[in-house]
Amino acid sequence: MCGRFALTATPDxxxxxxxxxxxxxxxxxxxIAPTQPILMALAGAPQAPGSNLPNRQSMLVRWGLIPTWVKDTREFPLLINARSEGAVEKASFRAAMRHRRALVPASGFYEWQQAGGKKGQPYWIRPKxxxxxxxxxxxxxxxxPGGSEMDTGAILTVSANAGIAHIHDRMPVVIHPQDFERWLDCRTLEPRDVADLLQPAQPDFFEAIPVSDLVNKVANTGPEIQERGVVGPMVEKAKRQKPGADDSQMTLF
Known part of the structure; x- marks a missing residue:
C-alpha cells in the first residue's frame, strides 16, 4: 500500500x-495525503513525423480514483491504490489501465510497520x-452530477520486495525511465503489452529510514518529518474526517 508520499524536487x-x-x-x-492534488504525467498528443522527443503532459489530479460509473461518491471507497495483479479486470480500473496510464513523480513514500493490527513504526522509504x-x-x-468534471487518480501497487516486506506486504510499482515511453503508450500498447513492468523494484533499490510519528498527522508538512527517529506519544490526536472533507486540500498547488 502507498498512503503517503513526498515530492521535494524542484519543478525543473x-x-x-x-x-x-x-x-x-x-x-x-x-x-502528501489522499484527497490532495498530486502531479501526474501522461502521454500527450502524437508527435510530428520524425520527432524523437517525448511528448508528455502534466496534470494535477485528486488522489483517490473515482470510476465514471459511480453515482454517489459518499458511498464509494477512496481508491488511492490499485492492486496491479488484477487491475485490468477490475471495473474500477479497467478503462484507465487501457487508456490513461500515467507516471507519479515522487522523492519517496512512507509506510508503517504493523504491530498487533495497529500502525507501528513509520518509515521514510526513498531511492538508495x-x-x-x-x-x-x-x-x-x-x-x-452538477456537470463539473474532476480528474482523479490512483497508484498501482505490487507485492513488496525483500527489502520492504518486513515493513509492509505491498509497495508502489516503480516505472524506470527507460520504460516511461512504453508505460505511457496507451495508443498502441494494451495492458498485456506492459504487464512485465508491474513488478517489485529490486531489493536494493530503496532504503527504509525509521522516522518519528510526526508523519502520522497530515498537518505536519515540513522536512522534519523525514528526520530519523522513533515513534513516541502523539502530542495531539488527529481528528478523524471523511475523505475529501477538507476542501482546502485541493488548493495546495
Missing part, C-alpha cells in the same frame, strides 16, 4: 526526470541512490 528537476519541457512552479511537499522515482499511476475523469 521533476520536468527533467519526466522528460518534459517544463512545469509550473510548485512547493516542496513532504507529506537519491533522486526521483516514478510510480505507475492511473487517471480517471469523473463527471459530477
Amino acid at each position: 528537476q521533476t520536468a527533467d526526470f519526466l522528460g518534459m519541457t517544463g512545469l509550473d512552479e510548485f512547493p516542496a511537499r513532504y507529506n 541512490d537519491g533522486g526521483l522515482v516514478a510510480f505507475a499511476g492511473l487517471i480517471e475523469t469523473y463527471a459530477e
Whole structure:
C-alpha cells in the first residue's frame, strides 16, 4: 500500500526526470495525503513525423480514483491504490489501465510497520541512490452530477520486495525511465503489452529510514518529518474526517 508520499524536487528537476519541457512552479511537499492534488504525467498528443522527443503532459489530479460509473461518491471507497495483479479486470480500473496510464513523480513514500493490527513504526522509504522515482499511476475523469468534471487518480501497487516486506506486504510499482515511453503508450500498447513492468523494484533499490510519528498527522508538512527517529506519544490526536472533507486540500498547488 502507498498512503503517503513526498515530492521535494524542484519543478525543473521533476520536468527533467519526466522528460518534459517544463512545469509550473510548485512547493516542496513532504507529506502528501489522499484527497490532495498530486502531479501526474501522461502521454500527450502524437508527435510530428520524425520527432524523437517525448511528448508528455502534466496534470494535477485528486488522489483517490473515482470510476465514471459511480453515482454517489459518499458511498464509494477512496481508491488511492490499485492492486496491479488484477487491475485490468477490475471495473474500477479497467478503462484507465487501457487508456490513461500515467507516471507519479515522487522523492519517496512512507509506510508503517504493523504491530498487533495497529500502525507501528513509520518509515521514510526513498531511492538508495537519491533522486526521483516514478510510480505507475492511473487517471480517471469523473463527471459530477452538477456537470463539473474532476480528474482523479490512483497508484498501482505490487507485492513488496525483500527489502520492504518486513515493513509492509505491498509497495508502489516503480516505472524506470527507460520504460516511461512504453508505460505511457496507451495508443498502441494494451495492458498485456506492459504487464512485465508491474513488478517489485529490486531489493536494493530503496532504503527504509525509521522516522518519528510526526508523519502520522497530515498537518505536519515540513522536512522534519523525514528526520530519523522513533515513534513516541502523539502530542495531539488527529481528528478523524471523511475523505475529501477538507476542501482546502485541493488548493495546495
